Amino acid sequence: MKKTLVLFISFAFLFNSNAQKVISLYEGKAKGSENWTWQEATSEKNIFNTKVVYNVASPTITAYIPENPNGTSVIVAPGGAFHTLSIDNEGTDVAKWLNAKGVTAFVLKYRVVHSLTDDPVKELMPKMGNFKALDEENATVVPLATQDGLTAVKYVRDHAKEFNLDPKKIGFMGFSAGGTLTMSVVYSAEDSNRPNFVAPIYAYENAIIGNNMPKEKTPIFIAVASDDQLGFMPHSINIYRKWFDAKQPAELHIYEKGGHGFGMRKTGISTDGWIDSFGNWLKMQGYLK
Template identity: 25%
Template sequence: MTPVDRRTLLGAALTAPLLPHPANAGAPAHAPFPEPAFSVKLWPGEAPGLTNPSLRDEVLERSKDPAIRDRAMVKVRTPRLDVFPAANPNGAALLITPGGAYHRVVIDKEGYELAAWLAARGVTAFVCFYRLPDQGWADPRNVALADAQRAMRLIRHRAADWKIDPKRVAALGYSAGGHLCGDLATRHAVKTYTPVDAADSLDARPLVAAPLYPAIAMDPFLAKGVATSGVYASSGTDWQMLDAQVTADTPPCFLCHAEDDATLPVDFTLRMRAALRAAGVPTDMHLFEEGGHGFGLRLAAGKPVAAWPELFMAWAARHGWLG
């Protein structure tokens, strides 16, 4: 693969428009917070299926401490990838789908922090800001999956620009983003949109997938009903049950959950493991006594669950992710 320097890398991104960073709103200029090198729109022009023309991208800062950022995209009209190029690329790439109950997309805690951690270790990371089902889109149950599929294809289409191996693109998601990661892993070949360019001829299947503390269904296991948006609107149908969607074509999966998660029960991960094992899909599962929900990197610090990123890296390497 032909080497490119940072200037060339940034210039290459201009073939898909760079976006301003609304995620930076309200951040102290001096703070050492992780930031992407650039953003790339997922779709040329308007994303397909918009039924709410008044929708605008919107960021909410939830932290009251100026030393900590905890932002979320609470409205998404322009789905995009925020790109963290590896300092010394090893060819591996990761698509990150943050959580947010399909009502928001968490920026820092389940997006930028992991992306920066990976970039320092040779992995180019892409944080996906996917559309939210209840914000005015046609086919709401598939709108986030369409963005995840498009993201995988676009990453592979632009692999040479971004110094990555198109065969070594993995996916990882948290909570509702874990559902989306699992949806991508199990329904990567389902047609969710009309192709728009050459990128859409490429495969959307991740090399490996890591749905972490995922929602897998709106069913009796989900006592608190945190995921009530359009993607879960028809309880009981197979399309929303990740464990019911698993086939032998599902990529190898890394599962991780805390036993004390009071939002999404550990039973979800146990069910997913059972389905993967029944389909003969290679699976690695880690359950931790303590960690709660939404631990990401930040809230895992100082707890046994803090081991999860290195466990994932080592496992994914055994499946060819790191070359």
């Protein structure tokens, strides 16, 4: 009896401390990648000393559930040039911050290009100097990742009641390739799978799919650094301008320094505060109390 009680208390503690639930987005093989035979893997031995996920063939969302959900939810798409997913810095760390604000987070593992070694970052780095070639390699995967994002939004909306969520307060945010995915989702969506607000962080505009600006009010929050090594700062300005011209609520933060991929990493400069600015923006839009 005592052992059962201890197990129950331990489970209850886990449930109330960033409780996690991994959810498959599809039954069986995902359409478009039925012949993929490789297995998802994780690597921490890379030049950035950060945890990355690669060879995603079975897309999932991992639900991070706060102790007291406020009804708002955000799907978080890590970046990695559609080859890897920076799962902590641009995924789980973001989810935990959102949880502290009462926001339910869903970290998305979307389909990416097949890596041939156990060091996917080392494989990727030489490709970053030729975006034309990289875009060509990614061309077959970006639509699949976009479908994963759209499916994730629909799943959260369809199951909003189960998670104590408001189906009209579902956001989608992403970093780098995840920002590209964010914009592809909102531009390609229908009513059932369109997010209510979006936040592309240092997005890459050239690979975005679709161009259908939402007719419904869809606030956007954008952040990027001027010294982005990949030159993505103008991409964020272009996205902002399109949103502004469409008379959609839009906010753009451009930091003097921070480089590419700052995410939740703390470096003692102004980009450290972008997430707090995002929180203030969520509050202004009525998604936080």
